[in-house]
Amino acid sequence: MKRRTVRSDRKQPVSTSPPDLKARATSKAAGIPGVKHVIAVASGKGGVGKSTTSCNLALGFAALGLKTGILDADIYGPSQPKLFGLRGKPRQLGPRMLEPMERFGVKVMSIGFLIEEDNAMIWRGPMVISAITQMLREVAWNDLDILVVDLPPGTGDAQLTMAQQAPLAGAIIVSTPQDIALIDARRGIAMFQKVSIPILGLIENMSSFCCPTCNHVTPIFGHGGARSEAERRAIPYLGEVPLDMQIRQTSDDGRPVVAIEPDGVHAKRYIGIAREIWTAIVTGAAHRPPPRIVIE
Numbered sequence: 001m002k003r004r005t006v007r008s009d010r011k012q013p014v015s016t017s018p019p020d021l022k023a024r025a026t027s028k029a030a031g032i033p034g035v036k037h038v039i040a041v042a043s044g045k046g047g048v049g050k051s052t053t054s055c056n057l058a059l060g061f062a063a064l065g066l067k068t069g070i071l072d073a074d075i076y077g078p079s080q081p082k083l084f085g086l087r088g089k090p091r092q093l094g095p096r097m098l099e100p101m102e103r104f105g106v107k108v109m110s111i112g113f114l115i116e117e118d119n120a121m122i123w124r125g126p127m128v129i130s131a132i133t134q135m136l137r138e139v140a141w142n143d144l145d146i147l148v149v150d151l152p153p154g155t156g157d158a159q160l161t162m163a164q165q166a167p168l169a170g171a172i173i174v175s176t177p178q179d180i181a182l183i184d185a186r187r188g189i190a191m192f193q194k195v196s197i198p199i200l201g202l203i204e205n206m207s208s209f210c211c212p213t214c215n216h217v218t219p220i221f222g223h224g225g226a227r228s229e230a231e232r233r234a235i236p237y238l239g240e241v242p243l244d245m246q247i248r249q250t251s252d253d254g255r256p257v258v259a260i261e262p263d264g265v266h267a268k269r270y271i272g273i274a275r276e277i278w279t280a281i282v283t284g285a286a287h288r289p290p291p292r293i294v295i296e
Contacts, residue, residue, distance in 0.1 A: 085254020
């Protein structure tokens with residue numbers, strides 16, 4: 001079967017619908033039809049668990065009763081189809097609109113649905129930008145309270161496209177505790193601040209490992225580094241998520257921990273973080289960088 005090619009050659013529509021009363025925060029950029037709020041989950045470095053965090057945060061928002069979607073903007077390494085246990089292609093609605101896939105009450109869109117799983121995406125920047133823009137605006141998201149965007153690692157074309165094309169309510173930075181990851185997390189924070197995107201907070205992932213046999217806790221990647229960085233920069237610290245076999249196993253199985261054990265200890269962490277993020281959005285408490293005083 002021939003796969004659908006992602007391309008764009010037309011101007012994008014602008015939503016003029018007023019925001020829902022329960023979601024009072026507003027965005028200055030052109031809206032995405034049917035989507036009230038958009039947040040980005042980012043990391044400066046790959047391998048810190050950003051996609052797993054994005055997936056479980058989206059499920060956390062859904063657990064709070066919010067209509068939720070997730071956009072996998074990692075064109076070169078899409079992970080959300082695997083994390084949600086979804087296969088197949090989105091249904092086409094008319095000539096230029098796709099219906100997102102859905103599982104566990106969350107709408108999901110990814111380039112991974114449109115290509116073979118083992119295919120390498122050898123695309124230059126303009127093609128990546130076009131694909132992300134289409135997945136934002138040519139997908140029938142239909143009345144979402146919040147859209148979570150799983151960004152690729154780094155500070156390149158995808159991140160700048162989101163900052164320019166989407167009305168981001170804010171960004172969440174995911175990092176592991178060790179210095180080598182925090183160096184890149186700082187770059188991610190700096191990038192969002194340069195384009196005036198509020199930082200909703202910093203999450204410390206893989207913060208510690210608890211041995212399932214003896215219950216001894218080992219900080220494999222260190223501990224507390226993300227909290228210290230958040231305090232140093234005066235941005236919200238959203239909490240820590242441990243390095244745990246259950247989170248890894250359920251993710252590999254396409255049955256995320258928040259979906260299958262919503263009352264478990266790990267699910268409660270993600271849901272608690274989602275609640276804190278949502279509160280910051282609707283109250284307008286999203287952090288904006290303080291002014292810098294430069295003496296020359």
